[in-house]
Amino acid sequence: MADLSVEFAGLKLMNPFMLASAPSTATGEMIQRAFEAGWAGAVTKSIALEPAVDVQPRLSRLAVGNRIVGLENIELISQRNLDDWVEDFAEIKRRYPDHILFASLTAGVIREEWHSLVERVQEAGVDGLQLDFGCPHGMPGKGMGSIQGQDPGIAGQITRWVKEVSRVPVMVKLTPNVTDIAQIGRACEEAGADAVAAIDTVSVLMGVDLDRLEPLPSVGGSSALGGYSGAGIKPIGLRCIAQLAKGTGLPLSGIGGISSWQDAAEYLLVGASTIQLCTAVMLRGYGIVEKMKKGLGAYMEEKGFAALSEMRGQILPKITAHEELNFAYKVVATIEQALCTRCGLCHTACKDGGWQAIEMESREVYPRVLADKCDGCSLCAHVCPVERCITMMPL
Ligand SMILES: Cc1cc2nc3c(=O)[nH]c(=O)nc-3n(C[C@H](O)[C@H](O)[C@H](O)COP(=O)(O)O)c2cc1C
Numbered sequence: 001m002a003d004l005s006v007e008f009a010g011l012k013l014m015n016p017f018m019l020a021s022a023p024s025t026a027t028g029e030m031i032q033r034a035f036e037a038g039w040a041g042a043v044t045k046s047i048a049l050e051p052a053v054d055v056q057p058r059l060s061r062l063a064v065g066n067r068i069v070g071l072e073n074i075e076l077i078s079q080r081n082l083d084d085w086v087e088d089f090a091e092i093k094r095r096y097p098d099h100i101l102f103a104s105l106t107a108g109v110i111r112e113e114w115h116s117l118v119e120r121v122q123e124a125g126v127d128g129l130q131l132d133f134g135c136p137h138g139m140p141g142k143g144m145g146s147i148q149g150q151d152p153g154i155a156g157q158i159t160r161w162v163k164e165v166s167r168v169p170v171m172v173k174l175t176p177n178v179t180d181i182a183q184i185g186r187a188c189e190e191a192g193a194d195a196v197a198a199i200d201t202v203s204v205l206m207g208v209d210l211d212r213l214e215p216l217p218s219v220g221g222s223s224a225l226g227g228y229s230g231a232g233i234k235p236i237g238l239r240c241i242a243q244l245a246k247g248t249g250l251p252l253s254g255i256g257g258i259s260s261w262q263d264a265a266e267y268l269l270v271g272a273s274t275i276q277l278c279t280a281v282m283l284r285g286y287g288i289v290e291k292m293k294k295g296l297g298a299y300m301e302e303k304g305f306a307a308l309s310e311m312r313g314q315i316l317p318k319i320t321a322h323e324e325l326n327f328a329y330k331v332v333a334t335i336e337q338a339l340c341t342r343c344g345l346c347h348t349a350c351k352d353g354g355w356q357a358i359e360m361e362s363r364e365v366y367p368r369v370l371a372d373k374c375d376g377c378s379l380c381a382h383v384c385p386v387e388r389c390i391t392m393m394p395l
Contacts (some may be wrong), residue, residue, distance in 0.1 A: 001301035006308045008274050009169040009195040009251050011127055013040040013100050016268070016296075016308060017289050020197075020255050020276035021046050021104040021130065021173070024286070026078065028088025032095060037286035038293060041100030043197075043276065045078040046132040047085050047121070047154055048106045048144070052076035060135060060206040060217035062232065070232035071279050072206035074136045074217065076226050078104055089124035096235060101125075106132040108143045109154055111161045118165050128168050131158060133184075133268035134175040134200025137226045146175040146200065151241065152187035159191035162346035171253060174240070176233075177203045181240045182247025189248045197253040197276060198240045201227025230279035233257045238270055242319050245271025258289070261295030271313040333357070333369045333374040333394040340366050346380035346390060354379045 004015040018041035019025050019034050031042045054076055062070040076121030078085070085103070092101055101119040107113035129322060132145060133155050139145030148154045155172065162170050172188040173180055176199040185196050206224055207216045215223035237256020244252055258264055259280030267275055280288060305311040335358075337347070347360035347367050357373035358380060360366070381390040 002297045002305060003307045004297055004300075008100075009128065011100050011169060012362055013274060014098065015040045015293055016264070016272075016274045017292060018042055018100070018102075018253070018274055018276045019281060019286075020278040021132065022278035022282065023075070024278065024281045027080070028085075028092050030238045031088075031092055031101070033094045034281075034286045035092075035099045038289045039099075039286065041102065041127075041274070041322075043130050044085065044102050045080075046104040046106045046135065047078050047080075047117070049082060049083060049117060051079050052138075054079065055219045057217050057219070058226075059149060060226070062206065068283060069229065070228050070230040071282070072204055072217065072226040072228050073201070074137050074219075074226040077132070077135070080390045082117070083210045086124040089121060089126050091143060093125040093127075100127045102128040102130045104130040104132050104173070105140065106135070106144050106383065109148065109158065111275055114158060114161045115165050122166065122168055126168060127168060128171060128194075129162065130171045130173050130197060131162060132173055132200075133158070135227065136175060136177055136201055136203040137224055146177055146203075149173075149175040149184060149200075150178050151374055152184050155184050156187035156191040156289055159193050163192040167298070169194040171197050173197040173200055173255075174244075175200045176236050176240050176256075180243075182243045185244045185248040185250065189250050193250060195251045196244055196248065196254055198244060199233070199237045199256045201229045202233050202236055204228040215343040229256070230283075231257045231259060234266075238266060241267055242270045242271050243317065245313055245316055246319075258286070261292045261299065264292060264296055265299055265311075268308060268311050269313070269315045270319070271316055273308070330395040331378070332371050332374045332395055333376070333378070333380050334391050334393045335367055335369060335388050336391070337366050339386050341386060342366060343385065345383045345385065349379050349383045 006013050006016050021043040058075045060072045061068050085379045103126040105117045133149030135145030140147035148310045172193045234257030241254045251273045253274045254267030255276040264275045347358045350358040355375045357370045359368045
């Protein structure tokens with residue numbers, strides 16, 4: 001069996017899977033249940049000096065058929081006070097000394113507030129701190145959350161304040177709602193951060209209730225912009241981790257749309273050392289970690305990776321500037337007639353969204369690729385509902 005343990009910012013995790021700061025880490029009791037289920041670590045719901053009061057309801061979804069592809073939330077930070085958390089930390093660490101516990105902290109741009117939070121939680125025995133520079137809703141209005149992660153000067157300043165008193169590793173959690181996430185990562189690195197977690201949620205407006213003429217999620221008729229999470233944000237998370245891996249030297253914790261071992265493997269291959277999950281756990285429970293561990297271990301064996309460190313960032317050199325791509329590499333669409341259902345989707349897409357390179361006179365005949373007109377864009381292969389029916393063959 002491949003070794004799933006990982007060294008992260010000086011901490012030893014038995015596997016790379018951690019719970020992200022979220023409703024699934026809202027209490028010590030929940031975190032302990034997650035550890036029993038097989039998670040190696042957890043980041044608490046974000047804690048401030050004062051607990052939050054939330055609106056109801058505070059979630060909305062984007063579904064394709066029955067499958068939820070994304071959630072929007074307008075939830076704030078922890079509703080529990082610091083004293084209760086401090087009691088929980090001591091209890092969790094007493095019962096699970098080998099599991100890794102990060103306290104997620106949030107405060108204004110006020111040195112004393114950060115100092116008192118850090119001192120309280122590290123006294124209680126947490127293994128690490130995660131600074132919440134990511135929440136895009138509610139908190140920025142209070143001078144907290146993503147407003148801090150959108151300014152390299154502020155992010156660096158807070159990191160420096162925290163490092164003045166911290167005795168455990170400090171991970172900054174960044175927002176993707178910026179022009180250049182690597183610039184923010186570098187500012188935190190220069191200020192002494194030990195690791196970066198990315199991404200927090202993507203700022204969105206989920207939708208509009210057309211009958212009631214209300215934005216979603218409707219809180220008695222009105223709403224606010226919120227944070228999007230789940231499968232739909234995975235490509236944004238991967239992009240951010242790739243940029244941070246190339247632009248900083250810090251260990252990275254990958255977050256965003258991860259729900260399977262395959263998603264986790266992709267994050268590891270672009271440079272993450274650990275993995276955090278939120279939405280998938282909210283939808284399917286703590287139990288999903290077992291399948292992820294098994295799947296990742298089997299994949300590592302198949303590919304000959306003896307340790308996660310061998311896998312980390314493997315494909316980064318293959319992510320190049322666009323102008324460095326091989327413009328001489330050419331492909332052409334090829335249709336496997338035995339699999340084709342003559343649905344006509346490839347023909348329509350190529351006619352109105354491509355190069356008019358797929359002929360199909362009627363549903364009675366099979367579509368035919370005109371190789372000299374095909375520009376190799378691959379739209380037909382993506383709209384085709386039958387797996388392996390259309391492939392892009394290298395010329
Ligand atoms: C309902 C909800 C509450 C969240 N609360 C926090 C929080 O308190 N602190 C924080 O840093 N991130 C919070 N997040 C963001 C998640 O930790 C995570 O960064 C984000 O959801 C993307 O990961 P995912 O696609 O696996 O959900 C929250 C996310 C959701 C959906």
